[in-house]
Amino acid sequence: MPEVVHAGLSRPWLNRRRRILLVIGLGSLLLAGIFIGGMLLDPELYGPNYSARRMAPCPDHLFGTDYLGRDMFWRSIAGLSLSIRIGLLSAAISSLIALILGSMSAIFGGKVDSAVNYLVDLCMGVPHLILLILISIAMGGGARGVVTGVAVTHWPNLTRLIRAEVMQIRSAHYVQLSRKMGKSSLYIAVRHIVPHVFPQYAVGLILLFPHAILHEAGITFLGYGLPLDTPAMGIILSESMKYLAAGMWWLSFFPGAALVLTTQLFDLVGDYLKILIDPHSARE
Amino acid sequence: MARMLLLLLSASMLSFFLITASPMNAVDAFLNEVNVSEEQRARIEAEWDLNKPPVERYVLWAGKVLQGDLGQSITYSRPVSQVLNERFKASLLLMGTAWVLSGVLGLALGILGAVYKNSLLDRIIRTLSLVLASTPTFWVGLVMLVLFAVELRWFPLGLAIPIGRVASEATLTERLHHLALPALTLSIAGVANIALHTRQKLVDVMESEYVLFARARGEKLGQIVMRHGLRNIALPAVTLQCASVSELFGGSVLAERVFSYPGLGNTAVEAGLHADAPLLMGIAMFSVLFVFAGNLAANVIYGIVDPKIKEGGDNYA
Numbered sequence: 001m002p003e004v005v006h007a008g009l010s011r012p013w014l015n016r017r018r019r020i021l022l023v024i025g026l027g028s029l030l031l032a033g034i035f036i037g038g039m040l041l042d043p044e045l046y047g048p049n050y051s052a053r054r055m056a057p058c059p060d061h062l063f064g065t066d067y068l069g070r071d072m073f074w075r076s077i078a079g080l081s082l083s084i085r086i087g088l089l090s091a092a093i094s095s096l097i098a099l100i101l102g103s104m105s106a107i108f109g110g111k112v113d114s115a116v117n118y119l120v121d122l123c124m125g126v127p128h129l130i131l132l133i134l135i136s137i138a139m140g141g142g143a144r145g146v147v148t149g150v151a152v153t154h155w156p157n158l159t160r161l162i163r164a165e166v167m168q169i170r171s172a173h174y175v176q177l178s179r180k181m182g183k184s185s186l187y188i189a190v191r192h193i194v195p196h197v198f199p200q201y202a203v204g205l206i207l208l209f210p211h212a213i214l215h216e217a218g219i220t221f222l223g224y225g226l227p228l229d230t231p232a233m234g235i236i237l238s239e240s241m242k243y244l245a246a247g248m249w250w251l252s253f254f255p256g257a258a259l260v261l262t263t264q265l266f267d268l269v270g271d272y273l274k275i276l277i278d279p280h281s282a283r284e
Numbered sequence: 285m286a287r288m289l290l291l292l293l294s295a296s297m298l299s300f301f302l303i304t305a306s307p308m309n310a311v312d313a314f315l316n317e318v319n320v321s322e323e324q325r326a327r328i329e330a331e332w333d334l335n336k337p338p339v340e341r342y343v344l345w346a347g348k349v350l351q352g353d354l355g356q357s358i359t360y361s362r363p364v365s366q367v368l369n370e371r372f373k374a375s376l377l378l379m380g381t382a383w384v385l386s387g388v389l390g391l392a393l394g395i396l397g398a399v400y401k402n403s404l405l406d407r408i409i410r411t412l413s414l415v416l417a418s419t420p421t422f423w424v425g426l427v428m429l430v431l432f433a434v435e436l437r438w439f440p441l442g443l444a445i446p447i448g449r450v451a452s453e454a455t456l457t458e459r460l461h462h463l464a465l466p467a468l469t470l471s472i473a474g475v476a477n478i479a480l481h482t483r484q485k486l487v488d489v490m491e492s493e494y495v496l497f498a499r500a501r502g503e504k505l506g507q508i509v510m511r512h513g514l515r516n517i518a519l520p521a522v523t524l525q526c527a528s529v530s531e532l533f534g535g536s537v538l539a540e541r542v543f544s545y546p547g548l549g550n551t552a553v554e555a556g557l558h559a560d561a562p563l564l565m566g567i568a569m570f571s572v573l574f575v576f577a578g579n580l581a582a583n584v585i586y587g588i589v590d591p592k593i594k595e596g597g598d599n600y601a
Contacts, residue, residue, distance in 0.1 A: 118291075125295040129534030130571045133556045134302040137564070214420050218538055221422050222553050237423060241542065249430040256423035263418050 020272045027269040031084065034262065038081020046075035046231060057250050063258075064250035067243065076255040078231040080262050086143075087213040090151035094212070095205040098155040102162030103197070106170065116163070120156040128153060132215060136224045146225035150212050158204045165197050199277040206270035210263035217259060233259050292576050297342060299568035303561050304338045349569070355562035359554060364566040367551065372570070375547035377459075379536050381467040386474025387525050393475065394482025395509060401487055409479060417476035421535045425469040425542035432465060439465045466543040470535050474528050481524055485517040522585050529578030533571050 048068040057064040063072035105116035131153050136145035169175055175192050220226050220234025228235060233255060240251035348355070354364035397409040432438045440462055489495060489512060498508050537549030548567055555564040
């Protein structure tokens with residue numbers, strides 16, 4: 001027993017598992033902070049202030065201010081909060097589609113399986129951004145168009161993953177044994193398949209967020225969707241383009257960096273959760 | 285093959301019905317504030333088959349497309365095929381350069397990382413790739429603009445040729461000068477992805493027993509990479525590179541927007557914002573074909589690279 005062997009040795013308090021838990025905790029806390037903080041933020045903070053226009057980053061305005069004197073730091077936080085909100089909503093919808101299609105395809109097989117595969121190929125046959133533009137137009141633009149577009153285009157990869165997972169478990173020996181011993185399909189689904197697939201699904205869902213957020217920013221950047229005065233990342237960055245030549249680099253640099261940092265945080269939390277959940281690496 | 289053609293057909297249908305479902309009005313966009321009577325309006329609608337049910341319109345449209353007629357662009361007042369042709373040349377140059385750049389750079393960095401696994405170099409490559417893989421293309425473009433065009437003034441701020449010059453007069457160096465930043469921007473996401481994948485695959489190969497044996501035989505590192513490494517990672521690399529065509533097209537829309545590069549992507553955005561349905565349909569169709577060509581190329585190259593698949597006959601599509 002390894003426990004006994006190591007009992008006498010002093011082990012570092014911050015072992016791998018604790019470190020991973022710590023990172024996940026801090027990451028989620030930070031993201032939740034941005035998310036909730038941005039929603040509760042007083043719009044005055046990033047409203048126009050004509051006495052402080054075009055200011056380079058300084059201690060008072062960490063990210064500088066724009067041509068209307070809006071504080072870019074608070075504006076970015078509000079934008080990120082909005083992005084996370086849209087990301088959460090659309091990732092949830094997409095992952096639900098993936099869960100339903102993926103498990104249907106694995107459970108029923110045959111015609112259903114080929115139909116789902118066909119849908120996946122079809123969705124991947126149109127470049128993602130073009131599909132987003134088309135859906136956004138079909139919905140008549142606006143926030144609704146953006147959310148719908150991002151929500152209904154992010155499922156193909158996760159669908160494949162879930163399908164593969166369910167298929168693998170269905171053919172696993174212990175599941176076959178369980179069936180031979182007369183357990184009902186419901187029992188197998190609830191006791192064997194769901195506990196195994198759910199963690200994969202949860203991680204897949206979290207790893208969907210950064211994609212959804214980046215695509216939301218991308219499509220907004222192109223001028224589809226949200227109204228121009230909304231503090232959204234795409235709009236902030238697209239506005240900053242006009243002032244690049246004037247040397248106001250902070251308008252694009254900091255908000256973009258904040259966006260990258262946020263998506264990286266989601267990736268980090270997702271990856272570490274995966275390590276924790278995956279039985280192969282959880283005990284390392 | 286039949287399956288891929290069917291996909292092409294349904295992808296075109298999907299785009300067509302999405303555009304027809306849109307509440308944006310092509311007649312309004314065409315008339316652009318000009319007042320006309322209801323009668324004239326109805327005539328235009330009849331002319332464009334707007335009053336027919338969507339399915340019939342699709343059949344009519346597809347029939348015309350097969351004869352090479354993509355319709356008339358509303359914003360450019362020219363045939364869509366002409367606009368596409370012109371814009372595609374610029375885009376092809378941009379995407380092609382970025383595609384080759386991402387393939388070559390990504391492969392090279394991936395091999396370096398795998399061969400010198402866990403070294404400082406490897407760690408730098410890995411961290412940079414991980415971050416860049418999820419960095420929005422348009423932000424990379426903006427940062428590039430700030431750094432190289434505004435601060436250092438090495439490259440121009442945008443466009444494909446100098447301002448106030450006709451396309452035919454621009455020299456090759458001028459074109460390349462304008463191409464450098466957008467192409468680099470567009471390739472970055474691809475480089476990161478391909479480097480990460482190549483590294484992962486090659487690390488597995490380098491830990492295998494046949495590589496150990498090759499080392500014992502006295503093969504040099506270069507020989508091992510060439511003989512055992514590259515051959516084994518060729519297939520996934522081809523898949524990845526061909527599949528990246530779809531991402532590349534999406535990325536080019538954003539990159540072209542940032543650099544005001546007059547390519548297909550920029551035209552797509554304009555067409556969408558100005559309700560130019562025929563042009564948008566043309567571009568959507570084109571992008572679908574483009575992805576289709578990428579997948580087809582992957583299948584063909586498989587046959588060349590992997591003799592096992594070639595023997596299997598043509599039932600791999």
